Amino acid sequence: MSTLTPLESNPEVLTKYIHKLGVSPAWSVNDVIGLDEDTLEWIPRPVKAFILLFPCSESYEKHRAEEHERIKEVKDEHPADLFYMRQFTHNACGTVALIHSVANNKEVDIDNGVLKAFLEKTASLSPEERGQALETDKDFTADHQALAQEGQTNAAEHETVIHHFIALVNKGGTLYELDGRKSFPIKHGPTSEETFVKDAAKVCKEFMARDPNEVRFTVLALTPAQN
Numbered sequence: 304m305s306t307l308t309p310l311e312s313n314p315e316v317l318t319k320y321i322h323k324l325g326v327s328p329a330w331s332v333n334d335v336i337g338l339d340e341d342t343l344e345w346i347p348r349p350v351k352a353f354i355l356l357f358p359c360s361e362s363y364e365k366h367r368a369e370e371h372e373r374i375k376e377v378k379d380e381h382p383a384d385l386f387y388m389r390q391f392t393h394n395a396c397g398t399v400a401l402i403h404s405v406a407n408n409k410e411v412d413i414d415n416g417v418l419k420a421f422l423e424k425t426a427s428l429s430p431e432e433r434g435q436a437l438e439t440d441k442d443f444t445a446d447h448q449a450l451a452q453e454g455q456t457n458a459a460e461h462e463t464v465i466h467h468f469i470a471l472v473n474k475g476g477t478l479y480e481l482d483g484r485k486s487f488p489i490k491h492g493p494t495s496e497e498t499f500v501k502d503a504a505k506v507c508k509e510f511m512a513r514d515p516n517e518v519r520f521t522v523l524a525l526t527p528a529q530n
Contacts, residue, residue, distance in 0.1 A: 305438055308451035309466075310397030312356045312521040317401065318528075320450040324443075325416025326405055328528060335522035338504040347526040349496060351411055352404035353471040353503040355510060356521040362513045363467075367485060374487050381488055382475045386422070388433035390483025395437065396468040398447050402437075403470035403481035404525045411525070417442045434483065466519065471503040478502050500524075 310317065317332040335353070336342055357363065381387070386406035390399045405411050406422055413419045421440060425433040437443060469482040473494045480489035494502040507522050 305444075306393035307395050307398075307444065307447050309394040310447070310451050310468075312397075312468075312523060313453075314523060316450055316453045317354075317397070317523065319453070320446065321401055321405065321418075323416075323446050323450065324401075324418035325414045326418065327412035327414065330411050330525060331528040332401075333524050333526050333529075335504075335524050338508055338522065340501070343500050343504055346500060346524050347529055348500075349410075350500050350503075350524045350526050351408040351472070352525040353500075353507065354400050354404060354468060354523040354525070355471065355507050356466055356468050356523070357510055358514065358517055358519050359465050359467050360514050360517060363510075366513055370489065371486055374489070379487065379490060381479075382477075385474050385479065385488060387430045387481055387488045388425070388437065388483060389430045389486075390437075391434040392438045395447065396483060398437070398443065399434075399483040400468035400470040400481070403483075404472060407470075407472045407474050407479075407481070408525070417446055471506055473499045478506065480506060 310320070314332045314334050321330065321332065322328055332354070333347065335346060386403065388399060388402065390396055402418070405413065405418065413422070421436070421443060425436050428436065467484065469480060472479050472481060473496065476493055476495060478491040478494040478499070480491055482489065491502070491506050507520070511520055
């Protein structure tokens with residue numbers, strides 16, 4: 304398994320990254336500074352995805368294992384066009400979360416470039432095959448590494464990263480949690496364009512409630528760019 308330099312949860316860097324990958328400049332990554340209803344109103348609309356960064360704590364790993372056992376028996380059905388991939392490259396979770404955020408929102412235009420080529424190449428592959436394809440994609444690796452150096456902290460100092468990025472998206476009226484470390488997409492119930500922000504914030508709060516003594520959570524949103 305290969306290892307990348309971790310991406311920082313810096314909206315400017317992540318916005319530059321998605322533009323470098325080919326996402327239209329009409330879209331950007333923005334901070335979500337709070338999860339109460341009044342603060343959520345400040346986020347530019349429409350919000351196409353939430354991206355949550357959180358510590359991989361014992362409670363997260365315990366919940367992930369229990370969830371896996373529960374869901375593998377259910378055999379949930381998902382929309383045919385839900386783009387989901389596994390993460391097999393260390394520290395690639397930021398890239399995987401951004402791919403999940405963009406690939407599951409057809410309104411987000413993607414120009415010819417690294418991301419469009421990857422999505423076309425992997426369209427008919429399984430989640431596991433997509434993860435393997437990312438691991439061997441030299442263009443993606445080069446862009447990730449270049450942008451990982453642009454954060455405010457020294458990326459070289461963070462060889463052991465215990466934080467993880469996931470994406471939350473509205474696909475066909477269902478709120479999905481897309482986590483490349485999990486074996487399946489996770490359904491969090493019905494949602495809509497009007498309620499997605501509130502619904503996604505609720506899921507973020509559930510992550511925080513499982514780690515009540517932890518403060519190292521960051522929430523970001525994929526939204527229209529603000530001039």
